[in-house]
Amino acid sequence: MEPNNEPSIQEQLNAQQQALTKIYTSVEKTRKYILWTGIVSAVMFLLPLIGLAIAVPIFMRNLTAVTGLF
Numbered sequence: 001m002e003p004n005n006e007p008s009i010q011e012q013l014n015a016q017q018q019a020l021t022k023i024y025t026s027v028e029k030t031r032k033y034i035l036w037t038g039i040v041s042a043v044m045f046l047l048p049l050i051g052l053a054i055a056v057p058i059f060m061r062n063l064t065a066v067t068g069l070f
Contacts (some may be wrong), residue, residue: 007015
């Protein structure tokens with residue numbers, strides 16, 4: 001038999017369901033933060049590389065034109 005001061009199994013299940021819902025919401029927010037952090041990190045890494053791929057040939061062309069090396 002179950003004492004009166006202990007919560008019933010259904011009440012415990014309801015409390016666990018509420019806790020799981022809060023945990024799920026928190027995990028989804030964290031997942032989105034990590035996803036966007038990865039995207040921003042990739043962009044911040046790739047944009048300078050693209051800029052260098054454009055700027056270095058222009059710089060080399062100007063440098064060779066000024067010095068007359070090639």
